[in-house]
Amino acid sequence: MSNRLAVVLRAWATRRLLWVWLAAYACVITSSYLWPWTPLDAYFECPSWALPRGVSANIPWRGTGEPSVLLGQDDRVGPTNTRDVVVKGPIVNLPRFKQSIRKYWPALERLFVGGYRDDPVGFRRLCQALPEVRVWHLDLNAGRLASTVFLLFVTLLLGGAVMQQTTATFSLASARLYPQFVVPHLIPPLTICVAGIAAASFISSRYGSNIWATAAVQVFAWGVWSALEFRLLLV
C-alpha cells in the first residue's frame, strides 16, 4: 500500500500547475489568518451610494437614550408614511424600539442601521425582531467584500485543480484495470478536502464568518465530485 501511495503522491507532486493553485490557495488562507476582516459576521452591508433617495428619517443615535429619543428629538411627532429609515448606532432597547416603529412608522419597509460592526449577534437579533422589515447594515466594508469574492474564487480554483487531477487519473482505463487502484488515488483529494475544511473552520472559529463555511462546503463538494466522478464517467 505504501508503495502504491508513494507513486500516487508522486503523480500529484509532479503536476506543476497543481502547485501554482495550491500556492494561491495558501496565500488566501494565510492572509485571511493574518489580516482578518471586520465586521465579524457574514451579512453584507448596504453601501451609502445604494441608500434609497428621499429617506425621510435620518436620526442620529445619541448613545444611551431610549427609542423615543431615537425616533426624534420631539417624541410628540405623530405617525408618518415613511418606508425607509436610516438609524445610526445600535438599538439598546429592542422591545421599545419595536413599539415605536409600530406607533410612528407603521408603513416601514426597510431599515438601515449602523453600529453593529462588532456585534453580529445583536444585528441578527434585530433582524429576527423585525421580520416584516428588511434590515440592512449601514457600512460597506469593500475590502471584506473583495476578500470574500477572492476567497471563493480561489477555493473554486483549488476545487478545479483537485477535480482536474483526479479526472486525469480516474478517467483512464487504468482506473478500472490496475489492481487496488482506488484507495491510494482517493487519499490525496480527500486529504486536500479535509485540510481545506480544517483551515477554513479554524479561521472561521477565530474570526467568525459563514463565508468560510460556504468555502468549506465548496471544497468538500468539489472533492467528493472529483473522487466519485470516475464512477459516473464509465457507465
Add this chain to the structure above:
Amino acid sequence: MSKPVIEIRDLQKSYGRRQKAVLQGVDLTVASGTVMGLVGTNGEGKSTLIKCLLGLLKPSGGEIRVFGEDPWDLSPKNKARIGYVPQEPALLPWMTVRQQLAYAAAFFPSWDSSFAAELMRQFGLPWDDRVGPLSLGQKQKVAIVLALAHRPELLILDEPVASLDPVARRRFLESLARMTENDNQTILFSTHITSDLERVASHLAMLKDGSIAVCDELDHLKDRVKRLRISAGEDLPTWFAIGGALRTEVQGHTALVAMASVNDGLVQELRTRWNADVSIEDLNLEEIFVEMQLV
C-alpha cells in the same frame, strides 16, 4: 481443450438514447494459451467488445466471464493477470516515461523491471522525457511496455500497432511471439493488419453485424476457405452459382468462386457438368476476410 480464460454468452451492448445496438448476441470462448485474432470492419464493435471484456463498459445484456469472474467486478488478483493496450494510448502526460513506468509497476506484483528495460531499449524510448510531448507512436510504445512488463496471462490488444513504424511493429510482434511460447499466455488481438495476425494468431474470430460470424483455428480456416477457378469449355451463364459459395464472379467462360469449404465431390461435379478445368486456390487471411465480409 484448455480451461477458458474468456467466456462470452449472448453479449449485447447498445449506445445512446436510441439504444443503437452494436453487439447483438456475441458468443465467444477463448481458451488458455490461445492467440485469438479479432477482425471486423470499422464500426463492427471490436473495441466495444474489448471494453466490455475489460469492465470498461457495462454490457446491455448477456454474460461475460474473465478468469471465471464478471469483469465489471474483477478481483485485484485477476486484474493483475491482465494487460491491455488501447487503440489510443492513455497516459499521464506530465510525468516522465520513467515515472510512468514506476507508477504502473507499483500496482503489479509481477512487474518485471528487466523485461520493461529490455522493451524500452528495443523500442528506443527515452526514459527521462515527459510523456506529453512524445509522438503518438512513442506513446503507443510506452502503452505496450506498460501492458507487457508485468507479464500478463491475458493480453488484450486493441489495434496496438496502428501508429507504430514498421521496425517497432516487427519488434512488437517478436515480443508477442516470444510471449506465446509460454503455454499460459492468452492473447486477444484486434487489428486490421491481417498479415500481423497470420504471424502470431492461432485462432480467428470475425465480428459481423454485431455477432461472431466466424470463429475457428486459423490454419483450419485457411485449409477450409478456398477459391475455385473454373474455366469452362463454353461461356458460363449469368445465373451460374454453387451452393455454399461465399462469392461468385463470372466472366465469359471463367468463374471465380470463393467457398467456405470445398470437397472433392463438388470439384468432380463441376468438371463433369461444365466440362471445366477446376483449380483450387489458397487464400491468405486478408482475402478470406474480404470474402467473408462480402457475403
